[in-house]
Amino acid sequence: MTQSLSLMPDSNSNSEVISENVSQPFIIRQLPDISLPSTSSMMKLQQHLDLLLLALEALQLGGSEYMLATAKELELNEIIKNRLSLWRLRCSNPWRKCYSRNSLTLLQAKALVCLASESAKKCNIPLRQLLLAVQQMKDKEMPLANNFRLSEYFSQFQAHFHRRMNPLRAKVSFYLSTPEELNLLALSLLEELLFCTGTRGKERFWISLFDGEVK
Numbered sequence: 413m414t415q416s417l418s419l420m421p422d423s424n425s426n427s428e429v430i431s432e433n434v435s436q437p438f439i440i441r442q443l444p445d446i447s448l449p450s451t452s453s454m455m456k457l458q459q460h461l462d463l464l465l466l467a468l469e470a471l472q473l474g475g476s477e478y479m480l481a482t483a484k485e486l487e488l489n490e491i492i493k494n495r496l497s498l499w500r501l502r503c504s505n506p507w508r509k510c511y512s513r514n515s516l517t518l519l520q521a522k523a524l525v526c527l528a529s530e531s532a533k534k535c536n537i538p539l540r541q542l543l544l545a546v547q548q549m550k551d552k553e554m555p556l557a558n559n560f561r562l563s564e565y566f567s568q569f570q571a572h573f574h575r576r577m578n579p580l581r582a583k584v585s586f587y588l589s590t591p592e593e594l595n596l597l598a599l600s601l602l603e604e605l606l607f608c609t610g611t612r613g614k615e616r617f618w619i620s621l622f623d624g625e626v627k
Contacts, residue, residue, distance in 0.1 A: 462505035470568035
């Protein structure tokens with residue numbers, strides 16, 4: 413998603429940004445306003461955010477419930493009111509079977525970034541353990557799936573991906589037919605989640621979604 417980065421909303425989006433700023437929680441206000449990208453780039457962004465949340469769900473049982481609790485803690489209730497509203501936001505991912513063809517607003521995109529980042533912080537220990545296990549298995553030149561923790565994460569991620577993604581989409585079909593590539597995708601998402609937990613990770617990750625660092 414390489415494109416020029418603009419921290420000032422364009423004239424066509426001013427009304428939306430102003431109206432959304434009225435009741436923004438503090439954590440939302442920490443993220444700079446950025447002009448939303450073109451439709452194709454926006455679809456990739458929406459897909460990416462949903463996959464990050466999918467990885468968080470694979471990290472722990474009841475992941476979606478933890479995310480809803482985190483949304484409440486962050487005072488995102490007006491945007492993510494319940495399980496249904498979170499599901500609707502995630503259905504903006506064009507890879508999903510239940511793709512809604514809706515585009516996220518600036519406020520909704522910020523809310524999902526905050527949710528992913530704060531949820532990742534709560535999973536900091538298992539995130540680091542899994543990525544350490546990756547390095548250890550590589551050092552021993554052993555298959556990653558031989559590690560119990562990694563195998564469990566891969567299995568959970570694959571199950572979520574198979575159940576929710578549309579096999580008629582070319583890229584989804586590729587991943588479904590190539591488990592090794594799907595595992596690599598699952599690992600890359602872990603690395604991004606760990607990036608979110610660093611110093612000003614949430615802000616850096618938000619900006620990276622628009623300046624091409626995150627593919």
